[in-house]
Amino acid sequence: MTDICGAPNVITDPLELRTYECDGLTSHRATPALVVLPSTAEEVAGVVALCAEHGVPFVARGSGTGLSGGAVPHSEGVLIVMSRMRRVLEVDPVARRAVVEPGVTNLSVTEAVRSYGLFYAPDPSSQVVCSVGGNVAENSGGAHCLKHGFTVNHVLGLEIVTPSGELTWLGDGTGVVSGYDLLGAFTGSEGTLGIATKIIVKLTPAPEAVHLVLAAYDSLEAGGRAVSDIIGAGIVPAAIEMMDALSIEAAEAAVHCGYPEGAAAVLLVELDGPAAEVEAELATVHSLCEKAGAREIRAADDPVERAGIWAGRKSAFAAVGRLSPAYIVQDGVVPR
Ligand SMILES: Cc1cc2nc3c(=O)[nH]c(=O)nc-3n(C[C@H](O)[C@H](O)[C@H](O)COP(=O)(O)OP(=O)(O)OC[C@H]3O[C@@H](n4cnc5c(N)ncnc54)[C@H](O)[C@@H]3O)c2cc1C
Structure with a gap:
């Protein structure tokens, strides 16, 4: 491995290895047997080929922020x-x-293209x-x-290293797929189909x-009614998020976001698009929120x-840490 990645980029020290245990x-x-930090696609391919050869x-x-254990090492x-x-290459x-x-971190992509009036739309809170x-x-x-879709809607091509250590491309960079959608299959495969080494976004x-x-x-039900009414009116907000009293309280204590005191639910509705469209939708959203009983x-x-x-909303995950040192995060689906 040191021949492939260089000695400073191969970690064997037991204490340092523990940094990567979850x-x-x-x-x-699990503490990995070895950690390597490659700097090129060819180095990744070399490491994977060596692993494949020796089983x-x-x-x-x-970055190790996953919540499903996908990056837990094999001991x-x-x-x-x-x-x-x-790097942002191009x-x-x-x-x-x-x-x-x-x-590259998610937000760095937007930072690299902001001056062109562009952004990278998928925005996990992390x-x-x-x-x-x-x-x-x-x-x-x-x-x-x-409104903007998930990562799969924003990936146009991938250079990957296959489990046997070959470098290949999925997708041609246009986002148009004919035949099997291997790009779509790879996206969301939690690292089980290979390692992405370049991404066309x-x-x-x-x-x-x-x-x-x-x-x-004053109630979650009233906030939920507003959500149904907004969607029912044919408006697709850029984002629509609701927080309950406990998460509002936790976020307030953590980041002092100034949400209305004593609210049972806070609804955030973001509209984006051409100015005239946003203005028209804003008036409708305002009146629907009012109709559902908004007190502010x-x-x-x-x-x-x-x-x-x-x-407040973006800090909610970390803020819950103030209530309990250990908690399990679940993404649920609630029918409107
Ligand atoms: C505070 C917080 C907020 C979060 N908010 C959101 C959110 O709003 N939405 C959301 O979807 N998730 C969210 N997450 C979860 C997490 O941030 C995402 O799943 C994120 O995409 C993981 O990226 P990572 O670089 O940390 O990947 P890691 O945790 O390092 O790895 C995740 C998986 O990707 C694989 N992997 C990593 N790199 C590659 C590669 N180059 N090629 C192939 N496989 C690879 C790993 O093997 C693993 O299976 C949040 C997490 C935290 C801690």
Whole structure:
């Protein structure tokens, strides 16, 4: 392995190896036999080929924020950490595409293309640290996937290392698939089909207008009614999220987000798109929130103000840590 990645990028020290013993699912741990930190696709291919030749198990790791244990190492295997491969290799603002390495953090992609009036739409709450490679493996989404879709809707091509150590491409970078959709199959396969070493992502034009509405309710049911009414009116908000009293209280204590005191539910509705469309939808959303019994409605179009309101929701995961040192996160689906 040292021949492939260089001695400083191969970790064997037992204490250092323990750094990698789990991901965000901290109840499951295993110390890997070896950790390697490759810096090129060819190095990843070399490591995987060597593992395949000797029948050694391997696991890829991005930033280790996964909540399903996908990056938990094999105690007799090699953990291949992608965090040194973190460059944005190419930005094509006309074709609205970028080629990135898998270890690049989600938010860095948007930062690299913002000056072109573009952004990378999938926005998991962990986007400051999680890697695009991890996003591909988990098919991650975030608050804005309601309108903009999940990672699978924003990946146009992948260079991968197959389990036998060959480098190959899935997808041709256009997003148009004829025949078997191997790109779609790989996205969300949790690292079981190979290791992504380059990712062609779709870039989205930044919307002309963005407006965030916060509505506070005395019951969860009333907030839920507003959600159904908004969707029923044919509006697809960029994001629509609701928090209950306990999560509001936890977020308030953690980041002082200034949500209305004593609310049983806070609903956040973000609208984006052409200014005229957002303005029209805003009036409808406002009246539907009111009709459902909102006791307070705030609206913000200023980016700083919006970020302040979102801070409560985006910190909710970490904020719950203040209530209990150990908890299990579950994503449920509740019919509208
Ligand atoms: C505070 C917090 C908030 C979160 N919010 C969200 C959210 O809103 N939405 C959401 O979807 N998730 C969320 N997550 C979960 C997590 O951040 C995502 O699943 C993220 O995509 C994982 O990325 P990672 O780089 O940390 O991957 P890791 O945890 O390192 O790995 C995840 C999986 O990807 C595989 N993998 C990593 N890199 C590659 C690669 N290059 N090629 C192939 N396989 C690879 C690993 O083997 C593993 O199976 C959150 C997590 C935390 C801690």
